[in-house]
Amino acid sequence: MTSLPTNQTNTKLGLVIDLDICVGCHACAVNCKEWNAGGHSAPMTDWNTYSGTENKNGEDSGAWGVWFNRVHTFEVGKGQESKTVYFPRSCLHCDEPACVTVCPTGASYKREEDGIVLVNPDTCIGCKLCSWACPYGAREYDETDGVMKKCTLCIDKIYNENLDEIDRVPACVATCPAGARSFGDLGDPNSDVSRLVEDRGGYDLMPELDYRPVNKYLPPREPQINVLDDGQPLSLVSMADNANQTDPSNNSILKWVDTILSR
Amino acid sequence: MHPAFSVIIFTSLSGAGYGSLAILAAVKYFDFFALNPLYGFFSSAISLLIVTVGLISSTTHLGHPRRAWRALSQWRSSWLSREGVFAVLSYLPAGVFCVSFLIPTPFNSIIDIICLLTIAFSLATVFCTAKIYASLKTIRQWNHLLVVPVYLIIGLFDGAIFLMLLLTIIDGLQFFQLNYFIIFLGAVAGLAKILYWWSIDSTQSQSNTSTATGLGSSNKSVSMLDAPTTSETFIMREMGFAIARKHSRRLRLITILTLSIIPIIIIFLMTQPIALVSPMVLGIIAILFSYFGTIIERWLFFAEAKHVAMLYYGASKV
Numbered sequence: 256m257t258s259l260p261t262n263q264t265n266t267k268l269g270l271v272i273d274l275d276i277c278v279g280c281h282a283c284a285v286n287c288k289e290w291n292a293g294g295h296s297a298p299m300t301d302w303n304t305y306s307g308t309e310n311k312n313g314e315d316s317g318a319w320g321v322w323f324n325r326v327h328t329f330e331v332g333k334g335q336e337s338k339t340v341y342f343p344r345s346c347l348h349c350d351e352p353a354c355v356t357v358c359p360t361g362a363s364y365k366r367e368e369d370g371i372v373l374v375n376p377d378t379c380i381g382c383k384l385c386s387w388a389c390p391y392g393a394r395e396y397d398e399t400d401g402v403m404k405k406c407t408l409c410i411d412k413i414y415n416e417n418l419d420e421i422d423r424v425p426a427c428v429a430t431c432p433a434g435a436r437s438f439g440d441l442g443d444p445n446s447d448v449s450r451l452v453e454d455r456g457g458y459d460l461m462p463e464l465d466y467r468p469v470n471k472y473l474p475p476r477e478p479q480i481n482v483l484d485d486g487q488p489l490s491l492v493s494m495a496d497n498a499n500q501t502d503p504s505n506n507s508i509l510k511w512v513d514t515i516l517s518r
Numbered sequence: 519m520h521p522a523f524s525v526i527i528f529t530s531l532s533g534a535g536y537g538s539l540a541i542l543a544a545v546k547y548f549d550f551f552a553l554n555p556l557y558g559f560f561s562s563a564i565s566l567l568i569v570t571v572g573l574i575s576s577t578t579h580l581g582h583p584r585r586a587w588r589a590l591s592q593w594r595s596s597w598l599s600r601e602g603v604f605a606v607l608s609y610l611p612a613g614v615f616c617v618s619f620l621i622p623t624p625f626n627s628i629i630d631i632i633c634l635l636t637i638a639f640s641l642a643t644v645f646c647t648a649k650i651y652a653s654l655k656t657i658r659q660w661n662h663l664l665v666v667p668v669y670l671i672i673g674l675f676d677g678a679i680f681l682m683l684l685l686t687i688i689d690g691l692q693f694f695q696l697n698y699f700i701i702f703l704g705a706v707a708g709l710a711k712i713l714y715w716w717s718i719d720s721t722q723s724q725s726n727t728s729t730a731t732g733l734g735s736s737n738k739s740v741s742m743l744d745a746p747t748t749s750e751t752f753i754m755r756e757m758g759f760a761i762a763r764k765h766s767r768r769l770r771l772i773t774i775l776t777l778s779i780i781p782i783i784i785i786f787l788m789t790q791p792i793a794l795v796s797p798m799v800l801g802i803i804a805i806l807f808s809y810f811g812t813i814i815e816r817w818l819f820f821a822e823a824k825h826v827a828m829l830y831y832g833a834s835k836v
Contacts, residue, residue: 322747360589
């Protein structure tokens with residue numbers, strides 16, 4: 256049934272991603288692939304894996320495959336004031352998931368009990384319409400299986416009673432070496448993740464489209480210390496200016512040595 | 519958006535087939551002109567055949583064509599499902615309508631109901647096809663008021679030219695009111711497309727890299743520094759089609775000429791007594807142009823559509 260559940264519970268499992276902490280190491284994406292290649296939506300197929308074999312006419316667009324998690328890098332601001340922000344992106348398990356309602360077969364669905372959005376690979380016809388309906392580019396088509404695949408929030412891990420309780424978190428959260436990802440119930444205002452969102456001003460991606468994503472992003476913090484207090488140069492430009500002072504052409508002794516040695 | 523050939527063939531063929539079925543049923547219902555039973559049978563049968571070829575074509579882009587029947591189940595929420603349901607249902611009245619030309623029935627009221635159902639289901643199917651695109655908030659160029667009217671008008675236009683051509687072939691005659699109706703539809707189609715292009719060129723998406731990442735502000739731009747992979751992802755292959763954009767002006771001109779202006783001139787010439795070429799030959803030329811124009815129009819419809827997900831992959835605006 257691709258109509259959204261009418262008796263949805265208040266539980267909204269999801270992720271909180273801290274853009275202040277993320278160091279862009281891609282470990283979340285890699286461990287996601289690792290776990291899910293044997294999980295609910297397995298396999299996660301790759302094509303042209305060794306490159307150089309895709310087209311007979313010699314063109315090669317490189318190795319590619321199905322990933323549920325991608326780490327983008329953005330430049331915010333320009334010039335000296337610019338900041339590099341690493342930006343992990345995966346399914347946001349929206350409250351208004353158009354990817355679910357456009358599905359003609361009922362293969363895409365949103366779970367009543369926890370709000371996780373899943374695809375049933377046995378009934379998906381591979382029409383790709385759900386990937387068109389998703390603004391976040393979260394769904395990827397598996398050319399080999401002929402079905403659409405997406406983040407499952409590691410449903411086969413977070414409820415897995417064979418694992419120790421501490422391990423019952425999505426693979427991306429478990430592996431993040433910086434602790435930039437948190438998992439929990441965003442429907443419960445008193446949960447750790449909800450408090451984190453509250454404290455840090457967590458926000459929705461593309462709120463103007465009204466998909467009401469469950470996953471939240473935390474903004475990078477403003478710098479707490481003035482670099483000048485630390486004796487560091489204000490900017491690379493002034494550092495380069497200072498470096499220029501020791502250039503042989505500006506120092507008569509060094510200039511003389513340079514002239515001697517250059518003979 | 520990547521223009522899938524099977525989808526272009528499907529939307530253009532089924533549009534024309536349903537368009538001609540709807541017009542033929544309207545001619546019969548309102549008794550606009552006397553239909554020769556042989557003409558009625560052949561034109562409705564060929565229309566159904568065209569629709570069927572289109573529907574089969576649409577299943578070839580599926581990952582699992584043999585599961586296509588499942589697409590009939592979610593009509594409550596999905597326009598794609600509704601399209602499938604109407605497409606299947608339309609075979610009933612259209613089939614009876616087609617056969618009714620061969621087996622005369624004394625129950626004219628039943629035929630009237632069959633005509634009305636044929637009109638309704640044919641137009642409903644094209645309406646649902648257009649709604650699949652028009653309902654996507656992720657693509658500004660599709661989520662537009664003119665998308666549904668343009669699909670309907672072009673379907674009726676191609677279908678009407680097809681009916682007129684068969685009239686010259688099977689009955690060897692012309693019904694000028696049909697020609698004037700086609701000229702009207704062609705002009706409306708051309709004007710609607712011009713208005714649509716002007717509108718998508720002069721409006722902007724609410725979404726940009728700033729809202730997509732939540733990182734920008736009025737004095738801070740957000741641009742992609744590094745893509746997540748060195749090669750193209752599925753999203754980039756499916757949504758990131760940009761080949762046509764640099765030729766879009768020229769392709770728009772070709773669309774207007776071949777879809778609207780040239781067929782209108784030819785069909786006007788057919789109504790003139792001075793025509794040097796037989797109406798049948800003119801009709802064939804007209805339909806070749808209008809169908810070519812429809813294919814280019816549909817191809818541009820995909821190629822000019824920009825998906826918001828591309829904001830994560832280096833697009834500065836959509």
